Amino acid sequence: MRQIVLDTETTGFNPKLGNRIVEIGCVELHNRMLTGNNLHFYLNPDRESEEGALAVHGLTTEFLSDKPRFHEVVEEFREYIRGAELIIHNAPFDLAFLNHEFKMMNLPPFDGHYGSVIDTLVQAKEMRPGKRNSLDALCDHFGISNAHRKLHGALLDAELLADVYLAMTRGQNSLSMDVEVEATSGGVHLEHVALADVLVLSASADEVAAHEDLLNGLDKAVKGNCLWRAAAA
Known part of the structure; x- marks a missing residue:
């Protein structure tokens, strides 16, 4: 849509x-x-x-x-x-x-x-x-x-x-x-890729900080711990 x-x-x-x-x-x-x-x-x-x-x-x-x-x-x-x-x-x-x-x-x-x-x-x-x-x-x-x-x-x-x-x-x-x-x-064009060909990149410090800011925003929206926090726990 x-x-x-x-x-x-x-x-x-x-x-x-x-x-x-x-x-x-x-x-x-x-x-x-x-x-x-x-x-x-x-x-x-x-x-x-x-x-x-x-x-x-x-x-x-x-x-x-x-x-x-x-x-x-x-x-x-x-x-x-x-x-x-x-x-x-x-x-x-x-x-x-x-x-x-x-x-x-x-x-x-x-x-x-x-x-x-x-x-x-x-x-x-x-x-x-x-x-x-x-x-x-x-x-x-x-x-x-x-x-x-x-x-x-x-x-x-x-x-x-x-x-x-x-x-x-x-x-x-x-x-x-x-x-x-x-x-x-x-x-959208989707392409199947073999798992062996997938390159995994670790998040940078800035990306980790940005993710934490996002989770804090979600916590604020739900007035508690969001599902991401619960999953991590």
Whole structure:
């Protein structure tokens, strides 16, 4: 199954007031694995960002002035998301802006280009009723590091949301190691290798430390010892 974790940044908070998209970030999952086939655009909205929105993403008019406009990237974007299941945090917000952009270009509604939508905000509210369920709050809950997130960014937020979604639906806070390296038109290419030909490499000190950090994050998520700790014991 092909899923696209999608996020946007905008000049304001209401497309009906003429606000536009300034950034699109997409992260691809195939059968719940990160593929590395991501898509990212900065866009020139031909207008200023509202003060509140600018404080969120920090994308100034000067920075965006030489970036492509939405109509210049829409065909690549349409082809990329075609038929996929979208994963979005607070989906009505992003979908409203994308439908607005498509309408301005006299294109069929954006709703008709993808397969379905999973709203992780709705999922989080069902799992954690009465609690804060922003992306930052969910990263903290699942032990996903977002220390490098000083401002909102569509691609960065999509990458964090991919980890959050996988944690919410499978209890693991990251699948960054599960990157599909080789694919064919029929899917992932698997090659059988004789056990005698397998080269075993020991983990480095840095890798051992990173693994320990991962286990600590899992312990935090389950509020106790994760299954990996129990297996080791």
